[in-house]
Amino acid sequence: MLIVAVLVVFTVAIIPTVNNPEPIRRGLDLKGGIRLVMRVNVNEALRLEVDQAMNSLRMQASTQKLPVPVTRRLNDTSFVATPPAGVPTDAYEKIAGDFLPSFEVTRAADGLHFRLKSNIASQLQRDTVDQAVEAIRRRVDALGVTEPIIAPEAADRIVIQLPGVDDPARVKDIIKTTAQLQFRMVEGGSFASAQQAFDAVPANLRGQVDILPTNREDEMGRVTGVEYVAVNKNIPVSGRDLKNARVQKGRVGEPVIGFSLTPEGAPKFGALTGANVGRQLAIVLDNKVVSAPRINSQITNDGVIEGSFTQQQASDLALILRSGALPASLTTLEERTVGPSLGRDSIRQGVLGSVIGFILLVAAILLYYKGAGVNAVLALLLNLIILLGMMAYFKATLTLPGIAGIILTLGMAVDSNVLVFERIREEMREGKTARASIEQGFSRAFATVIDTHLTTIISALFLFQFGTGPIQGFAVTLLIGLGASVFTAFFVSRMIFDIVYKSTDRAKELSI
Amino acid sequence: MQIFKDPNYDFIKYRWHAVIVSLLIIGAGAAMFFTKGINLGVDFAGGASIILKFRDEVPLARLRAEFSDATIQQFGRAQDRSLLIRLPQQKREGDYAGAIVEKLHTDMNPEGAGKHDLNYQGSDKLAGLLQEADPDARGTNPNAELHYKDIARKIIEKRSQLGIFTSMQQATGVEGVSTATVRVLNERTFLGRFNVLNQETVGPQVGSQLQQKAFWAIILSSIAMGAYIWLRFDFVFGVAAIICIIHDVLISMAFLLFLRLEFSLNVVAALLTIVGYSVNDTVVTYDRVRENKRKIKKGMSLAEHLNLAMNQTLSRTILTAGSVFLVLLAMLIFGGEVIRGFSWILTIGVISGTYSTLLIVPAVAVAWDHWSSRNSPPAVPSRIDTPRVDSQARKRKAS
Numbered sequence A: 001m002l003i004v005a006v007l008v009v010f011t012v013a014i015i016p017t018v019n020n021p022e023p024i025r026r027g028l029d030l031k032g033g034i035r036l037v038m039r040v041n042v043n044e045a046l047r048l049e050v051d052q053a054m055n056s057l058r059m060q061a062s063t064q065k066l067p068v069p070v071t072r073r074l075n076d077t078s079f080v081a082t083p084p085a086g087v088p089t090d091a092y093e094k095i096a097g098d099f100l101p102s103f104e105v106t107r108a109a110d111g112l113h114f115r116l117k118s119n120i121a122s123q124l125q126r127d128t129v130d131q132a133v134e135a136i137r138r139r140v141d142a143l144g145v146t147e148p149i150i151a152p153e154a155a156d157r158i159v160i161q162l163p164g165v166d167d168p169a170r171v172k173d174i175i176k177t178t179a180q181l182q183f184r185m186v187e188g189g190s191f192a193s194a195q196q197a198f199d200a201v202p203a204n205l206r207g208q209v210d211i212l213p214t215n216r217e218d219e220m221g222r223v224t225g226v227e228y229v230a231v232n233k234n235i236p237v238s239g240r241d242l243k244n245a246r247v248q249k250g251r252v253g254e255p256v257i258g259f260s261l262t263p264e265g266a267p268k269f270g271a272l273t274g275a276n277v278g279r280q281l282a283i284v285l286d287n288k289v290v291s292a293p294r295i296n297s298q299i300t301n302d303g304v305i306e307g308s309f310t311q312q313q314a315s316d317l318a319l320i321l322r323s324g325a326l327p328a329s330l331t332t333l334e335e336r337t338v339g340p341s342l343g344r345d346s347i348r349q350g351v352l353g354s355v356i357g358f359i360l361l362v363a364a365i366l367l368y369y370k371g372a373g374v375n376a377v378l379a380l381l382l383n384l385i386i387l388l389g390m391m392a393y394f395k396a397t398l399t400l401p402g403i404a405g406i407i408l409t410l411g412m413a414v415d416s417n418v419l420v421f422e423r424i425r426e427e428m429r430e431g432k433t434a435r436a437s438i439e440q441g442f443s444r445a446f447a448t449v450i451d452t453h454l455t456t457i458i459s460a461l462f463l464f465q466f467g468t469g470p471i472q473g474f475a476v477t478l479l480i481g482l483g484a485s486v487f488t489a490f491f492v493s494r495m496i497f498d499i500v501y502k503s504t505d506r507a508k509e510l511s512i
Numbered sequence B: 001m002q003i004f005k006d007p008n009y010d011f012i013k014y015r016w017h018a019v020i021v022s023l024l025i026i027g028a029g030a031a032m033f034f035t036k037g038i039n040l041g042v043d044f045a046g047g048a049s050i051i052l053k054f055r056d057e058v059p060l061a062r063l064r065a066e067f068s069d070a071t072i073q074q075f076g077r078a079q080d081r082s083l084l085i086r087l088p089q090q091k092r093e094g095d096y097a098g099a100i101v102e103k104l105h106t107d108m109n110p111e112g113a114g115k116h117d118l119n120y121q122g123s124d125k126l127a128g129l130l131q132e133a134d135p136d137a138r139g140t141n142p143n144a145e146l147h148y149k150d151i152a153r154k155i156i157e158k159r160s161q162l163g164i165f166t167s168m169q170q171a172t173g174v175e176g177v178s179t180a181t182v183r184v185l186n187e188r189t190f191l192g193r194f195n196v197l198n199q200e201t202v203g204p205q206v207g208s209q210l211q212q213k214a215f216w217a218i219i220l221s222s223i224a225m226g227a228y229i230w231l232r233f234d235f236v237f238g239v240a241a242i243i244c245i246i247h248d249v250l251i252s253m254a255f256l257l258f259l260r261l262e263f264s265l266n267v268v269a270a271l272l273t274i275v276g277y278s279v280n281d282t283v284v285t286y287d288r289v290r291e292n293k294r295k296i297k298k299g300m301s302l303a304e305h306l307n308l309a310m311n312q313t314l315s316r317t318i319l320t321a322g323s324v325f326l327v328l329l330a331m332l333i334f335g336g337e338v339i340r341g342f343s344w345i346l347t348i349g350v351i352s353g354t355y356s357t358l359l360i361v362p363a364v365a366v367a368w369d370h371w372s373s374r375n376s377p378p379a380v381p382s383r384i385d386t387p388r389v390d391s392q393a394r395k396r397k398a399s
Helices: A002-014 A042-063 A090-099 A118-143 A168-176 A194-200 A203-208 A265-275 A311-323 A340-393 A400-429 A434-466 A470-501 B012-036 B060-066 B096-108 B123-133 B142-162 B168-172 B179-188 B204-232 B235-258 B265-295 B302-312 B314-334 B340-374 B391-398
Strands: A033-040 A070-075 A078-082 A103-108 A111-116 A149-153 A157-163 A181-191 A209-217 A223-232 A242-249 A255-261 A281-285 A288-291 A302-305 A330-338 B047-054 B071-074 B082-087 B194-202
Touching (some): A033 A168, A042 A070, A042 A078, A042 A118, A090 A103, A118 A168, A168 A311, A168 A330, A168 B096, A181 A209, A194 A209, A255 A265, A330 B096, A330 B204, A340 A470, A340 B142, A340 B194, A340 B314, A400 A434, A400 A470, A400 B265, A434 A470, A470 B265, B012 B235, B012 B302, B047 B096, B060 B071, B082 B096, B096 B194, B123 B179, B168 B179, B204 B235, B235 B340, B265 B314, B302 B314
Parallel strands (some): A209 A288
Antiparallel strands (some): A033 A330, A103 A111, A209 A223, B047 B082, B047 B194
16 A cells, blocks of 8 residues: 555656646756856955045045054054054044944054954955855846755855756856946046046046946947046945846837936935036946946936947846845856757657667566566656655755766665575475565564665765765655665565465475 | 686785876876966856857958957867867956857848847747738737748748758748748848857856865865764774875866866866766775685785675776776767766776775775774785785685
8 A cells, every 4th residue: 555655646746737837846967057156256345345444544544634644554453543643543443432343453563553353354254155145146036037045055155956958158147247336427438448537637636536447439330449538536325225137128219227326315316416417427337337327406306327238238237236236246157058959859868778778688688587576676666756756755866977876876786686686585495385585584684784775875865965966866766766665676576576465375386 | 708817916016116107197197287377167267158150151360350369269170169268357247248249240240230140049029920921811819820830930940950051941941931921031031140048157256256166065075974973883984085086186177277178167167077987996895805804714914805805806996997988988978068078087087996996995904904003104014915805815715
């Protein structure tokens, strides 16, 4: 009864239905798709924290009418603040205590050394990775990828698996774009070279500007080269103030990106545009000026980003802006893209190999064990059904090595039967009856079968621990298969023997 | 049917021959390793691996000239028109394969500037293009988006089936493509010279980490096996099992070197499987030895015990190895290019596992036994040279 129930449950699990057209999840190597391992450059987030601390120290000093110290970053997590000669450091230490609690302050010959506390630094790193995971997840969801895996790994890495994606270059671009959007005032430009742009800025303003690149365009809006714009370092409004972004049609029907602002962002944007009517506002994305429109009147709620976008670029950019910026840039450490055609070939060949292997196996068993062979083959088939059913049930991923793993498991499942059958034959040679031989055969082989399975399970566990992607798939099929094989060898095969040889003691007739 | 009728082979007798054969194979493998080096796959060596399928003739000479530091070889059969390009490790992290493929695409398709490449790009971009052109006049509603996405998906699905489009008719002949759409496709798309079947980049960091992980996985799982057998049986068998595992792994590696196969993650998976498999046979033998020791009170040497147990379990050993071998043979012949290395290593491992169970394990166990009982290395003692398993032992066992 139990066996019939198992059979039914697992058979149902692997039959494709309308709701569940793919009961067994296929890995990237069979379905096609991308696997990426990215490093989140968390030091950028640390540096940003240090920069902000330097800014707020200077700002607090000036609001408290203290001489503004000279600040200089020492490394990713520390900076030095040097007050003018002769000014005591006590007042600055008080500011640090009040406003920069996440920094440790020590006195040194060149002023005060500020160092980001290590627990706060590591918390910040974790947060950065988590934020990056969230931002990537939002982008991937917006792309409509089904069953993506986006997970942090080690201290600063993210593993991304996107099955079924057939346009790797585009998806990688979308994932990797940091999308730091900033609205900053233009101080001069544009110029043919960065040096010219810098020289054109008045000397007293030079410390407050960045020289950023932008596309040079002709009258038709086509990109013809690069030029440089001087923009103010101050960032009054940023991508965080954006509520929504979407593609719209511009004046001549070209694609532009319309955005609307959050309730917090709108007054900031209103103040900025209101105070600077007639000047140019630079829209900066990842340190590149995408457009620098002239402010014609105060804007509070909505705006438009123009640039030489194609339809696709515009909609991708809108998607990225909607899903939020990455807190730090990403570096690709590992990338694997399997095209859908290779996956298709792999499946066809893997399945062909497995089916032929299986047929050979069945033929060999039947030839060698005759009647009892049927028994073993039935156990084997049930093993296969349980294995596939469990995979469907646990949503395990079937990979190409996994297919090989299945067929290998079947080979090993045969081993359980062989151990038992050989034992039964031995018992029979010693002149025992069929029933006694079966009884003895099963009980004596039991310990051996458990031992052989346990050793293989140990190695499968190591495989799982070590493996990535396809190899884990292999380990999973091996583990499930081994469990199923113990079950089928001892319960199923035994039961069939019992049914056939229950009533009579047909010692001579045992076909093995 | 029966393979062996009352087998009575003296495996212990030939143990030194076997040790010499094994050492020769491993030695040849080592020589191979030191002279020619190992063919590390992209997983461990880092760098990039790209598989391209070409529309017409394969520009082998051009690619060889362009990537002088690359290994370029045919992938699959000649009529597949596919190439595998392996590029060595870069110093910097980054999307190496992606950049190379992108550059090749621009260089090899000069006629396609500004056009959409049906052989290279995916369905999302194609859907965007169709929607923008809107040949079926569906407007900008969500249904229009679905309509064009569906067409794009069907076209790319067709490409996946074929591997690559060789004529525009193959793409435009897809069901649901209207004449207006065909016009848009003909105008704004073209068939590029290649389709990317596979591209992989492994940066320096990941590559070296994978190497370490693979090394430790094999070492630790071998030790875990040995420990298990030590606990279940005794120390001598544990040591013999570990040596047997190392033997099988080394033999498989030697053949990997002889066959110039690539050492990849899949091969490591195969090696770990061999670790599990090779112990299997050994466990079966030990189980029998233990059972016999319980039954047969009269003193028999370890060598005699091993011989008896191995003969008793011989048909099982051969049958199981045979059935796994059959399956692997099928995978090797029909399983395709991607898992070829994997299948090879498993096949060799299974053969080596059976051989080492029958000849190497007893050699180690007997040698260890002698060494530990005399506390000096054995000099092939004559007493265990010919331990015949007589029919008396068989009878004793039965009673």
